[in-house]
Amino acid sequence: MPLRRPRHSAEDTAPAELVPVIPATGLEHIPPTIALPLVPGLGGQPPAWAGPAEPAVPGARPAGDAPARAARAPEPRSAPRAVPRPGQNPAGRRVPPRFGPRRGTRAAVRPRAGFWPAHAPRVPARRLRPEGARTIARTIARTAGEILVTAAAVALLLAGYEVWGRTGLIGAQQNRLDSQLARTWDDPTTSAGPVPAAPTADEPLPGSAIGRLYIPRLHLRWVVVEGVAARQIRYSPGHYPGTALPGEVGNFSVAGHREPGMFWDLDRVRPGDTLVVETRSYWYLYRVYQDQIVAPQAVEVVAPVPGRPGQRPTDRALTLTTCSPKWDDTQRLVLHAVLTSTLPHDNRPAQVWS
Numbered sequence: 001m002p003l004r005r006p007r008h009s010a011e012d013t014a015p016a017e018l019v020p021v022i023p024a025t026g027l028e029h030i031p032p033t034i035a036l037p038l039v040p041g042l043g044g045q046p047p048a049w050a051g052p053a054e055p056a057v058p059g060a061r062p063a064g065d066a067p068a069r070a071a072r073a074p075e076p077r078s079a080p081r082a083v084p085r086p087g088q089n090p091a092g093r094r095v096p097p098r099f100g101p102r103r104g105t106r107a108a109v110r111p112r113a114g115f116w117p118a119h120a121p122r123v124p125a126r127r128l129r130p131e132g133a134r135t136i137a138r139t140i141a142r143t144a145g146e147i148l149v150t151a152a153a154v155a156l157l158l159a160g161y162e163v164w165g166r167t168g169l170i171g172a173q174q175n176r177l178d179s180q181l182a183r184t185w186d187d188p189t190t191s192a193g194p195v196p197a198a199p200t201a202d203e204p205l206p207g208s209a210i211g212r213l214y215i216p217r218l219h220l221r222w223v224v225v226e227g228v229a230a231r232q233i234r235y236s237p238g239h240y241p242g243t244a245l246p247g248e249v250g251n252f253s254v255a256g257h258r259e260p261g262m263f264w265d266l267d268r269v270r271p272g273d274t275l276v277v278e279t280r281s282y283w284y285l286y287r288v289y290q291d292q293i294v295a296p297q298a299v300e301v302v303a304p305v306p307g308r309p310g311q312r313p314t315d316r317a318l319t320l321t322t323c324s325p326k327w328d329d330t331q332r333l334v335l336h337a338v339l340t341s342t343l344p345h346d347n348r349p350a351q352v353w354s
Helices: 067-072 133-186
Strands: 209-215 220-226 250-255 274-278 282-294 316-324 331-344
Touching (some): 133 209, 274 316, 282 316
Antiparallel strands (some): 209 220, 274 282, 282 331, 316 331
């Protein structure tokens, strides 16, 4: 490599120094700011893709230390890519962190300030316990709502029981009483003598079946028991003690609850309709002539002569009583009927279904 003497100014009195001349290779214009970095872990050696390094010249000054060459270096064509700051994307726009604590929560792991690593797993946060008047009001409202929903569910269950449950119980009890009554009537040891003209000392026992009541308009029938106590008329109509028996002179009075399966639709019966009472020996057909609403204390409706207490009876009457209106007992619905015909038990009336 040829050597040449460097140029000196007039004031420079230092001896001349030989400077090696580097041939032009096209790398003179590479700015020193983008010099290739060394890969860590390779002992400070340049990578293989950088090509073979030129042999160093003894006593040569590094090119990067020459002030003149650095001054003549052109500006870089493009600015180096800047590393985005925490909370910014490469375009310089601020973006919310991908992982962070939610409102009302506290993160279990707190990363470095201002930095949420993308590879950090999402850690379940423990929700803070709310406090204050709003929380107390919310708790009271939630509790009141649960109580109201529970009360509504219980009310619906009770209503369903009254409509379907009670109807099933009444039907089962009526079937049992009907079978018991049929066995009693089929027993030849029981006397079937004529119906007495007046009440005798041989009164039916409380709770025992005395006959069947038919209402053709409603297409319903029941076994009538003796007595009107709560336990006696729970599943069947009951005969008022002391009043006339079926077919006797006087007022055969019967009471029943105003509920599904019993006298629920008794208000559909109109004057002129037929009521039928069956006993072991006879069929009694009554014709309805009056319906009325009275107070619960109006006991004169079950007198021997309805509405005329103390008067001597001459007719054979039938009276049905129940509560009014439905689901209430503030009044009484009363039907009055009078006997129109009597048939032997072997001659079933046309109004009665089998």
